Amino acid sequence: MNTTKKRFAAAALGMALAAAPVAARAADDVIRIGILNDQSGVFADNGGRGSVVAARLAAEDFANEVIGQRIEIIDADHQNKADIASATARKWFDTQGVDLIADGAASSAGFAILEAAKERKKIFIVNGPASSDFTGKACSPYSFHFTYDTYALAKITSQAITKAGGKSWYFITADYAFGHALQRDATKFIEAAGGKVVGQAAHPLGTNDFSSFLLQAQASKANVVGLATSGRDVQTAIKQAGEFGIVEGGQKLAGLLVFITDVKALGVKAAQGLQVTTSFYWDLTDETRAWTKRFQAQMGGRVPSMIHAGVYSGVKHYLAAVKALGNKDGEKVAAKMHEMKVNDMYNKDVVIRPDGRVLHDMYLMQVKTPAESKYEFDYYKTVERFPGSESYRPLSESECPLVKR
Numbered sequence: 025m026n027t028t029k030k031r032f033a034a035a036a037l038g039m040a041l042a043a044a045p046v047a048a049r050a051a052d053d054v055i056r057i058g059i060l061n062d063q064s065g066v067f068a069d070n071g072g073r074g075s076v077v078a079a080r081l082a083a084e085d086f087a088n089e090v091i092g093q094r095i096e097i098i099d100a101d102h103q104n105k106a107d108i109a110s111a112t113a114r115k116w117f118d119t120q121g122v123d124l125i126a127d128g129a130a131s132s133a134g135f136a137i138l139e140a141a142k143e144r145k146k147i148f149i150v151n152g153p154a155s156s157d158f159t160g161k162a163c164s165p166y167s168f169h170f171t172y173d174t175y176a177l178a179k180i181t182s183q184a185i186t187k188a189g190g191k192s193w194y195f196i197t198a199d200y201a202f203g204h205a206l207q208r209d210a211t212k213f214i215e216a217a218g219g220k221v222v223g224q225a226a227h228p229l230g231t232n233d234f235s236s237f238l239l240q241a242q243a244s245k246a247n248v249v250g251l252a253t254s255g256r257d258v259q260t261a262i263k264q265a266g267e268f269g270i271v272e273g274g275q276k277l278a279g280l281l282v283f284i285t286d287v288k289a290l291g292v293k294a295a296q297g298l299q300v301t302t303s304f305y306w307d308l309t310d311e312t313r314a315w316t317k318r319f320q321a322q323m324g325g326r327v328p329s330m331i332h333a334g335v336y337s338g339v340k341h342y343l344a345a346v347k348a349l350g351n352k353d354g355e356k357v358a359a360k361m362h363e364m365k366v367n368d369m370y371n372k373d374v375v376i377r378p379d380g381r382v383l384h385d386m387y388l389m390q391v392k393t394p395a396e397s398k399y400e401f402d403y404y405k406t407v408e409r410f411p412g413s414e415s416y417r418p419l420s421e422s423e424c425p426l427v428k429r
Contacts, residue, residue: 060125155173165355174206196238249265345361
């Protein structure tokens with residue numbers, strides 16, 4: 025063999041050796057689940073590490089093994105940046121043998137993950153991202169929207185408040201996909217209930233000073249100041265609204281996406297009377313309380329948010345479909361997930377629609393007063409339960425190309 029041939033042979037061998045670990049990872053007998061979300065920013069409390077724990081609890085329900093394959097949970101922080109979310113998802117799918125990604129956090133990051141999953145026919149369990157477009161014009165046969173969406177949040181909260189006399193609204197809105205979708209959907213229901221939106225201000229992610237937005241809201245004389253934002257931003261807005269005397273001045277404060285983690289951070293005294301829409305509350309039933317104890321044991325006593333419950337539910341449903349099918353082929357598993365009903369500690373025979381919408385029941389809750397709250401995390405009382413069939417955008421109005429007309 026001459027020198028040139030030796031070089032080519034060595035180069036080929038080197039390339040093969042370099043590729044071998046990747047191929048081995050992709051073909052190994054492991055069901056690999058990735059939790060890709062915000063672990064250090066404004067959504068870290070309501071998703072973050074708690075979503076990793078929730079996925080582990082779902083794996084534990086199967087003794088960490090399905091169809092003879094070990095279940096492995098990996099995670100990464102996309103820092104609420106769509107480019108990082110996209111690059112991480114593609115790397116996971118292409119070189120690390122990831123079969124499913126769950127959570128997603130911000131809607132902008134979620135849409136980036138969705139594209140990567142769709143191209144590779146991999147499953148994406150959407151939990152943190154709220155935009156109703158995930159089951160609308162952006163729907164995919166491989167994505168499943170668990171937990172909530174902007175349509176349900178807007179419909180339940182804004183209708184209830186408008187019908188109770190909050191006829192004029194001023195929105196303080198997160199200036200990205202989620203916030204705009206939430207205000208858009210809420211406006212529809214406010215107007216349908218005889219109300220109107222008199223103004224709005226858009227704030228960037230991670231705003232520390234809401235004073236200018238709150239002053240504009242006060243000057244509008246609107247009955248209701250609607251907060252179409254979430255995470256630590258909604259906590260900051262509610263705290264500063266108290267400092268500006270928004271409620272004391274006669275205006276109502278409406279948080280369209282408030283988590284139990286936000287109530288914990290604010291304290292019951294500051295949050296009392298706030299109406300919130302949720303798909304999960306830890307203290308609903310004996311089953312939810314028992315699952316919460318498992319979660320708390322790994323989370324230093326913290327209670328789960330509805331995102332954590334949704335991650336658990338979605339990952340468990342995926343694993344149940346893999347077990348029933350007998351393999352983990354993405355296209356076949358997705359079809360099986362649509363075929364099967366969702367059953368877990370808070371969902372009983374829940375249907376998944378062709379657009380990927382999981383028809384959880386939704387609840388309108390009210391934060392208790394300090395006198396009403398009798399024990400730790402005893403924060404909510406139920407105002408009304410809404411069946412999943414009535415909570416989400418009807419298929420007759422869907423822009424999803426998977427929905428048959």
